[in-house]
Amino acid sequence: MNKHVRLLASVLFIVIIVLAAAITRFNSDSAKSSVSSDEQPAVERIIDTSSDGIRIFKDSSGLTGIIDSSDRVIVYPEWNDIRFTQSSMCIAEKRIKSKLLYGCIDYEGNITVPFVYSSIEPVKFPTRTLYFAKSADNGSYAVYDQNFSPCFAETWRSFKTSGDNLTLSTENGSYLYAVKDDGLIFREATVDGFVMQKKFPYSFEVKKEKYLAKLTPQILETISRDIKKYVEFAFSGGTEFPELSESSQIETLFPNETGLSCSLKKLSDILVTHVSSDGDTIKAEVSLTVETDLNYTASGRPMQLHEKCRADLAFSGSSSADFQIVSVKFSNEKPNYPKAEPEGEQEE
Secondary structure, three states: OOOOHHHHHHHHHHHHHHHHHHHHHHHHHOOOOOOOOOOOOOOEEEEEEOOOOEEEEOOOOOOOEEOOOOOOOEEEEEEEEEEOOOOOEEEEEEEEEEEEEEEEEEOOOOOOEEEEEEEEEEEEOOEEEEEEEEEOOOOEEEEEEOOEEEHHHHHHHHEEEEEEEEEEOOOOOOOOOEEEOOEEEEEEEEEEEEOOOOOOEEEEEEEHHHHHOOHHHHHHHHHHHHHHHHHHHHHHHHOOOOOOOOOEEOOOOOOOOOOOEEEEEEEEEEEEEEEEEEEEEEHHHHHEEEEEEEEEEOOOOOOOOEEEEEEEEEEEEOOOOOEEEEEEEEEOOOOOOOOOHHHHHOOO
16 A cells, blocks of 8 residues: 555544544543532542653542642543553543443543543563554454554454564454564465355465565455456356456456356465556556366267466556456466367277
């Protein structure tokens, strides 16, 4: 994904976060509107102290707030729990509409991460700490850096860590990142899928960092989606591949052969063979192999032939939204029919 699209995706994600934070903040302000600004709640117990003297406390009701180094209440005790982080923001817990939800606040009580999560947990890597926020709605994870800026514009089904490695998973793929001090480096990708109503599974990997530097999990899953659509189109007898531009060149298997029917037996050897960029446009080349049974008629007799055919697919687009297959060409122009037997050797 080019830098402009990445910026746009990040901005949209942040806008959503800000709107959610504003709604949560409104609910929070409404809850404490009956309390005079001159009131200073009693500090019953100090829970934690930051390096700059900011302290988390509990009041007599068991709720949590923050006082500064001068014992002035700077965050009113309306939170079930507050925890310091490595930044000037705190993870906070609050009961909202009978649910205990997590988000983040700053030292003035402003909501900086919306209260839409069932948990927010830090994970320490050798060079930095990331925060994983689990959605209370669907259980997916958002990933934040140490300053609580989102690392991705999307969420993830699950994650695993090992050393400086972070593996993020979606329903269709697994993506390995190296967590470094200056950012996350895309190291490996594995994408899975099915064709023909899940009769034929397939999988492909990408491990070349120079390719992954230009790709994203969303683009790789778009490639997988178009592979599925194309293979089902090629073997279903369709006459038109959907959602293509007029310049697209999509060939089916043996398009010039008549009286021939093909049935898919296996889809394998899917490889990303080249990735390049031209301005804002990303281009990718992919090869795959289909194994097929061919049924035809020769000398008035029904015949069957098993073939392996390689296809080369080209993709292009500036983002996952418009990335699509633009051409397909098979290396086999016609089946490898068996040579006809000489007339004298034909069975009587």
